[in-house]
Amino acid sequence: MNSVTAAQSARKIIRFLRRKKESLSPLLILTHDYPDPDALASAYALHYMAAQAFGIQSRIAYGGIIGRVENRSMVHILKLPVHKLRAGDIRKYENVALMDTQPGFENNSFPANRRPAMIIDQHPFVTKPDAALTIIDTECGATCVVLAQALLILKLEIPAPVATALAYGILTDTLNLYRSPRPDVIKTYLDILRFCDMRALAKIQNPARSRKFFTTLGKGIEQAMMKRGLMISKLGDVESPDLIAQVADFLLTYKGAHWAMCLGRFKGKLHVSLRMEKSQVTASEILRDIFFDRRDAGGHDVIAGGSFYIGSKAGANVWEEAEDQLIERILKRLRIPAKVEFYHPFRGKIV
Ligand SMILES: [Mn+2]
Known part of the structure; x- marks a missing residue:
């Protein structure tokens, strides 16, 4: 202590x-x-x-x-x-x-x-x-x-x-x-x-927000996928890495979401934000555990972030592979069974 x-x-x-x-x-x-x-x-x-x-x-x-x-x-x-x-x-x-x-x-x-x-x-x-x-x-x-x-x-x-x-x-x-x-x-x-x-x-x-903020948030919601209390959203290219953190903050407020992870691409780097509801485990430790190099991630108890270089000329498949690997690793780290399917909570018919 x-x-x-x-x-x-x-x-x-x-x-x-x-x-x-x-x-x-x-x-x-x-x-x-x-x-x-x-x-x-x-x-x-x-x-x-x-x-x-x-x-x-x-x-x-x-x-x-x-x-x-x-x-x-x-x-x-x-x-x-x-x-x-x-x-x-x-x-x-x-x-x-x-x-x-x-x-x-x-x-x-x-x-x-x-x-x-x-x-x-x-x-x-x-x-x-x-x-x-x-x-x-x-x-x-x-x-x-x-x-x-x-x-x-x-x-x-x-x-x-x-x-x-x-x-x-x-x-x-x-x-x-x-x-x-x-x-x-x-x-x-x-x-x-x-x-x-x-x-x-x-x-x-309470600042006035740009159109970009809303379109990114919209994409974050549209892309969101959920599995056992873990919400993940891939934002693709973003205008600023801060948007990734903001979308993660927002998604965590969804009823039943205990974890929110957002991934975004900015200037050749893959940026990741991880948010969690309670802090029995430390978010920064979890993010470090799933990163390829522990030094690329940091943060606090319920908030963590990190980024690593993929390459500004890297092809879509290279980005996707890195993103999928991180998703696979977080599922393992949080002990969420692979056989449980992701679902998109905000897609489909709105009743
Ligand atoms: Mn600080």
Whole structure:
């Protein structure tokens, strides 16, 4: 059992920044690719704290794109100073802080042969990562809880955009605080909430959705197939990997679905999202078990994701084979008998 509190981790970060402030500036704060609200909020809070309390200049960068419409509206409404990672960035910056990810994870653009200055993450590691400061708190609910604690401990003024980003990061990563095992997670959220812009938060949570979102969701529903509480949907090519996660989230809400797995193709990679109802087993462990390389998957207790390269010029049969293999493996892993047939719950006559 992990008995660390967010405050203990936060104090470690503060001590580290205080001790290293001269040598850390300028700092590159790198999130995982296709950053989610937690990664964005963590990076933004570190960026703000480093400058305000320690005079450390930093730049926030992310690989991939910000795909999910809520996340784009978060960046837009809160005016988050985040930038797409440029080709020379990692070479240029001696100091890199990895947020909500770790070196060696497939989900970030950090080279495996470099040692980051800082790692602040909540995901269980496969091999213990090495950095000047490593904070991995697997029970903090969201990585940004630790950063929020640091701001509170420093008694820094917390501007509304920073607080709003943190609150949204905590809400999304903990499924509205449902998945927050420790009382200090809820306490941190409540402490931050009074600095929030609630109007901005509501706007971020209810963005206007594109036609692409609806057509992808429509395809996800049409393609959905079910077998003993496991719902699987193959989306084919998608415009952004975030859509795969969103469709998986949605399909899991179907009555009787205990598991939802969505597969989608994006830029030569097969992306997989796995969602589960309860967490007697860990979703990320299951996804790792069925992947060909365990390092390509990660996540939490009820949410997991991963991707691996198939090839941008690969033929349809190569993609299908990889998808079918994953489906075969998840059935085995969940001990669902092969002889039970899949059925399409949303096809056919509507009565
Ligand atoms: Mn996170």
